Amino acid sequence: MIWRVEVKHKPGVFDPHGGSIRKDIVDSGLSGITRVDVVDVYHIDGALSQQEIGNVSRRLLADPVTQEYAIVQAEGFKEPPAASAIHLIEIAHHPGVMDPVEASTLKGIQDLGFKNVSAVRTAKKYCFHGNVSGRAIENIVGKILCNKLIQHVVKHPVVWKSPAPKADGPVNVVVVDLLKASEKQLKGISQQGQLFLNLNEMKTIQAHFRKMGRNPTDCELETLAQTWSEHCYHKTFRGTIRYRSNNNGKAQSRLIRNLLKSTIMKATNEINKPWCVSVFHDNAGIVKFDKDHHVCFKVETHNHPSALEPFGGANTGIGGVLRDILGTGLGAKPICCTDVFCFAPPDLPQSKLPAGTLHPKRIMKGVVSGVRDYGNKMGIPTINGAILFDEQFVGNPLVYCGSVGLIPNNQVNKRVSAGDLIVVAGGKTGRDGIHGATFSSGELTDESEVVSSGAVQIGDPIQEKKVLDVLLKARDKGLYSAITDCGAGGLSSAVGEMGKELGARVQLDKVPLKYAGLSYTEIWISESQERMVFSVPSKNREAFLKVFAAESVEAMVIGEFRKTGRLELFDGDTQVCDVDMDFLHDGIPQITKQAVWAKPKLTNPRVPVPRDLNEKLVDVLSHYNVCSKEWVIRQYDHEVQGASVIKPLVGVGCDGPSDASVIAPKLGSVQGLAISNGINFRYGMIDPHWMAASCIDEAIRQIVAVGGDIERIAILDNFCWGNPDKPDRLGSLVRAAEACYQIAVGYHVPFISGKDSLYNEYTQGRKSRAIPGTILISAMGIIDDVTKTVTMDFKQAGNLIYCIGKTSDELGGSIYWDSYGLLGSSVPRVDPKLGRKIYATMFKAAQKGLVLSAHDCSEGGIAVALAEMAFSGGLGVTVHLDRVALGNKSISREDTILFSESNTRLLVEVEPRHQRSFEKLFQGLPIAPIGRVEETPEFIVYGLKNQVCVNTYIEDLKEAWQKPLRW
Amino acid sequence: MIRKPKIIVLRTAGTNCDGEMAFAFEKSGGEVDLVHVNQLLRGEVHLQDYHILAIPGGFTYGDDISSGRILANELNVKLGQQIGSFIADGKLMIGVCNGFQVMIKAGFLPGGLASASTPVSQTATLTFNDSGKFEDRWVHLKVEGKSVWTQGLDNNILYLPVAHAEGKFVTIDQDVLEWLKTNGQVAFRYCSSSGGEPHYPDNPNGSVENIAGITDKTGRILGLMPHPERHFLSLQHPSWTRQKHKGTFGDGARIFQNGVDYINNNLLSKTTVSV
Incomplete structure (x- = not known):
């Protein structure tokens, strides 16, 4: 019944x-x-x-x-x-x-x-x-x-029947006829199978199997496609690039072998910080935290799934990055998340929406709900992030999901031994998420919604929470020797990676399934969520399974690691895959990609001096990229686990925009960490070099603003770019990566992990729209005493306001010019030599208790930073623009000083009694006392001729800032 | 030998505020065990060995069907007798956020009201916020009633965070509401920062008569939506950087201390005498 x-x-x-x-x-x-x-x-x-x-x-x-x-x-x-x-x-x-x-x-x-x-x-x-x-x-x-x-x-009346049971009988092994295939047929096989393997790769596979004298099975071909996908192998960053550039008539051409090793990793090696424990090696970069623990940090992207199904895409994006943390070392405990999104403007007219895409407001709401659902249910606080808007992200939003984990310092090394059992635990395997890894390695088209819909995954955060709970118990009992997450490529990537040095034999019919009817290949490459793979010494088998069963988490032995050098898969008695591990991991053919960077022909606009700067300030504060994101932040539980010290919203009314967020993850201890993000795609449209440099500076600056020590900051890179097979896209990527090296070395701030998501293009018919190449720099600073950290809200009337750093005429890519619909060319630059001194001195000042509030100047410049500090503290200000320390050239316009986005600048509140010691500390560095915190809630700016050029109320500014996204 | 009050912080699939709840009780002088509900069901752990049963926040079983519902039934049906004798023994219970939702839906709160002979049933609920969404924000609370958990807090305004989507307190009818008030079972009400009449977001979810937390008739069982364990330390205050004098502990600490003190004074001292 x-x-x-x-x-x-x-x-x-x-x-x-x-x-x-x-x-x-x-x-x-x-x-x-x-x-x-x-x-x-x-x-x-x-x-x-x-x-x-x-x-x-x-x-x-x-x-x-x-x-x-x-x-x-x-x-x-x-x-x-x-x-x-x-x-x-x-x-x-x-x-x-x-x-x-x-x-x-x-x-x-x-x-x-x-x-x-x-x-x-x-x-x-x-x-x-x-x-x-x-x-x-x-x-x-x-x-x-x-x-x-x-x-x-549902069409009533429903015919009720149970899903068909799997037919018993011999397994039907599908063999792909590769040996005799022509080039055209090879291309066809790759395309029809959604393998996203290029002709060169297909030919290499063909040659390999010709040597063996047999055709591959579908499963073997799929395994190679997964492992060699851009998503899993990072062909672009690891490959060879012929780079040609033309910068102001200076032409050069170079061969770059392994972009990752010659830029990002090279910086880390040269900086050689003693507290870097494991970098570019495990799931996440690991640094020292205190005498017992390390922390690890990873940021992932989930752009393509979020474009098709925003809730599910973001949901599983969070689930995925959390599993990265769970799979770091022998398992870390996630202690916070940070998420950054880029969307098209939420008020984009329907007429501007390309076919097959969702409206940006719907994408945004779906993504925020997906993050909220997974993060809140897992009990991982989402402590901060950023949201940027631009029409160029229509059809291809960016969704970056980051997480930090805490791990005992004796649980960092994993080691698989021959004879260890392969155990899959957590969720069951279904047909969801087939071809996610290869799908994200191609461009989106107006047909992606139909063709790749199988790549959408379904999340179950409670399942992952259960896995987290038992995994840490099994870890602390020392019951397994290695762990990895089932992410892109599913079991094929997880087992393939763990068994790389040895070899593995897997019985696919043992994998617990959601429903009957999956083929062996589907089981092998499914990206069903909430699964982890363990290597368990056979003596621990019973104890391991008992820990999982005690809290109702399914765990199943599916095979063992063997010293054969081969990846062998079986469905019952039938072998369905037998691939050489060396070929799988090292057989990918090296190709040389072409990269070209030519400086775009841009000039600075002539913007008339505005009659009313009050109005312009309001425009800039209510720009989507600047305005309050409170509607989003409050939907995330940012305080679960009880560790938050500086929250994403601070100030007298708990609604001011904090710089970095700070947590003290070991309750009762003052040892903490700060997390921040630097991102600005608009600078990259002018010059990717200065975009990367500015993003590094911004990420560091935000941590310095809350009282962090530049000597203890580690950063992560995350490149989201267009199709790297197109030389102009790859050229700008190279230019950004090379800036990463220069600026990181200049600041002595190492990269500890990174990620790239390429092919962010939306193709409709013949027209292809690439996103603007966008780098996200995420930073983590270790803080020895969180009681010395600082928030950005003004504290007390009568205190002095200092502007630290030099202001130059750098409005290129600024929000101010964007508010006129203009870009310009004078992009902000970075001088790490000076910056390093400024940031080190800021840390000293905070340690001495001289800094009552500090805020970083970024989008919107001094004007926005000052307004935010004022209305967050519920206090007024009076400042004088003629006192601001300038760069090499003089500036004759108030709007330039107010809205220029020069890097390495902070506004700082100092009590008058500390004036002398503060100024002494900064001797020889560009700082200037530009004004005072006032009791009256007015915002008053004196211009270059000592005339009042801005005169308004902080409540009006706050309203302008809060209104746009108050949904 | 000095015995410490023993506290069980109950976990199951989806519990996620257990760590900070355990920390709060430990710092207050309790001895805490994090216990999975399966351990109680299998008889590996016995409720009778403990003095305080604490049900922390989270999304038990995903809050599927409705928040806290499945754990509520599990406790009622499978452990109802054990919990009944635990309460009859004069011991304490506290439920925060999802724990409060569980206790309400299991009928532990407000508890047998109309007549003592009626079996426990659900007479109130915590439903969707009027704002229609999950919200994490800090709220001000007025303390009422005579619960052991709120001793010494009578005239204070507490500042605690809420983080929920289903926190709007409503009773099944007006009578239940009147009973709660007459019996002094209302423990916390949302108020404005100065203690006055709250409007959204001061009352973050639209609870009737701004009720944020209630007790049973004895005052020994407390449930509340705001998180006292998230303002156990002064550094958890959202604007601690604005405060001139900050101690170690935050507004929520007294609640846990009261629980531990009550056990020390009423249950453990007697045992010690008899030994």
Whole structure:
């Protein structure tokens, strides 16, 4: 017997789910829907009497205070005709696709003592009120409610059948005819199989199998495609590049062998910090924290999945980076997340939306919800981030997910030995996420939504939380010798990587499945979430499995590591893969990519001197890139684990934008760390060199602003670029990477980990739009005493305001010029020699307690920083622009001084009694006392001729800053 | 030998505020065990060996169906008797955020109201915030009632963070609400920073009569949406850098200290005498 239980809110009770769907409908440009009600539908299959199903509904499914329920027999159920102006749509998961709620409901029913229930299937019924066409409803279903990969619209009456059991019998091994294939056929095989292998690679594989005298199986070809994908192998950064540049008529041509080793890693080696424990080696970079612990930091991207399915993409992006942390060393405990996004503007007109893309507001809401859902449920605080907007990200948003982990310092080394068992633990394997690794190594097209929909993954954060809990227990008992996450490429990458030095034999039919019917290849490359792979010494087998079973986490022995040098896979008795490990990992053919960088022909605009600077200040503060992100920040739990010391929102009203966030992860200890991000794609449109340099400076500067020590800062690079097979894209990438080397060495700040996501282009027909090459620099500073950290809000009227650093005429790529729709060419530069002195001195000043508040000057320059400090502290200011320390050239315009985005500048609040000691500390460095904190809530700026040029109220500035994203 | 109050911080799939809850009780002088509900069910750990049962925040079982529902039923059905005798023994319980949702939905709070003979059933709930979304923000709270957990806090305004999507307190009818007030079972109400009438976001979720936390009739069982364990230390205050005089402890610390002190004074001292 199958019962159908419908649960809905009682009349008059607010239904937030329906409310938010209605908002999404409005956002998507459809009008006419006045209300949406959501009904939870449960189909319960089991031997339950009418009374018993009533009991289950009353005690489990419906809240007695706010909800009501109705029970009917599911078999033969047909929806009665709806009233006029009401549309009913029911959406359910495909048979075999597991909604986590179903497992929880089954458990809940069994807990009530009803053991004879075999299955629960959930669905959602939506009641749309309003006079709209059936076509409009279809549109809503397709664009907002239903992910076709995993869900469908239910047609009543439903024919109930259980998923077909896997047919017994011999395994049908698929062999790909490669030996005789022509070049054209090789290309075809790669394309049809979504392998994203180029012709050269296909030919290398063909030659390898010709030598063996046999054709590869589909599984062997897939394994090579996964391992050799740009996503897993980083062909561009590790390959050879012919680089030609033309900078102001100076032409040069060089051959770069391994861009990563010759720039990013080279800097780290030269800087050679003693506290770097493991860099560019494990899942995440590891540095020393205190006498017992290290910390590790990793930032990943999940751009393409987020473009197609924003919630799922961001959700699994967080899940993925957290597994990176879980898989670092012998397992680290995630202690915070930091996330950075780039979207097209949320008010982009529908007419500017390319075919096959989602509206940026919908992408943004989906991404934020995905982060909120995974991070909050896992109990990992999302402590800060950044959101940038530009039309160039339409169709290809950027979603960077970062996480930091804490690891005992004796748990850093993993070592797989022959005879160790291969254990997969956590979630079951399904068909979700097939071809994620290869998909992210190609461009998005207007058909990606259809062709690559299988690459969308489904997250279950509670499953991952369970894995986290037991994994740390097993780690502390020393029950396994190595661990890695199942990420891109699934088991194929995880096992292939762990068994690289030895060899591995896997029994694919042992892998726990979500549903029957997966082929051996699907099992092998599926990117189902929440899975970790362990290497377990056979003597620990029982103890290991017991720890996992104790908290109801599935763990299964699927094979063993063997000293054979081969990757051998079996489905039952049938061998389906036998690949040489050396060929798999080192057989990829080296090619030389062409890179060209030519300085773009840009000039500075002639912007008339504005009559009203008040108005311009308001414009800049309400620019999407500058304005408050409080709507987003509050949806993230940024305080779970109790470690937060400097929160993302600070100040008298807890709404000011903090620079770096600080946490003290070991409760009761003052040892802490600060996390920040530097990102500015607009500078890169002028010169990627100064973009990279500025982002490094900004990331460091934010940590210095909260009282961090530049000697203890480590950074991460994350390159999101267009198609590297196009020489102009690759040329700008090379230029940015080379700047990373120069500036990191100049600042003595090492890179400890990095990531690249290339092929960020959206192709529609013949037209290809690349995103602007965007580097994200994430920084982590170790802080020995968090009680000495500083926030950015003004503290006390009468205190002095210092501007530290030199202000130059550097409005190129600024928010100020962007507010006129202009770019310019005078991009901000970085002088690490001077910067290093300034930052070291700032640390000394903070340690001495001389700094009451400090804020970094970045987008929007001095004007924005000053306004933010004032309204966050609820205090006014008076400043004089003629006192600001300038660069080599004089500046004649107030707007330039106010809005120039010169690097290495901070505003600092100092008590008058400390004036002398503060100035003495900074002797020989460019600092200037530019004004005073005032009791009256006015914002007053005196210009170069000592005239009042800005005169407004801090509340008005705050309103301008808060309004744009106050949704 | 000095015995310390023994506290069980209960975990299950999706619990995530257990570490800071354990820290708060340990610092207050308790001896804390983090116990998975499976350990209680398998009989490896016995509730009777403890003095305080603490249910921390998180998303137990994903908050699937509704927040806290599945753990609430699990405790009620499978451990109801043990918990019943635990309460009858004069011991203490506290539930924060998801723990409060669990206690409400299990009927431990507000507890048998209308008549003592009625079996425990759910008479109130914590439903979706009026804002329609999860929000992490700090709130001001007024303390009422005579709970052992809030001793010495009567005239204080506490400042604690909330972080939830389902925290709006409502009762099944007006009678239950009146009963709660008459019996002094309201423990915390949201208020403005000066202690006055709150509006959103001072009352962050739209709870009726601004109720943020309640107790049972005895005052020994406390549940609240705000997180006292997240303001256990003064450095957790969102604007500690603005304060001239900051001690070690934050506004939430007193609640945990009260729990530990109560056990020391009422349950352990007696045992010591009899030994």
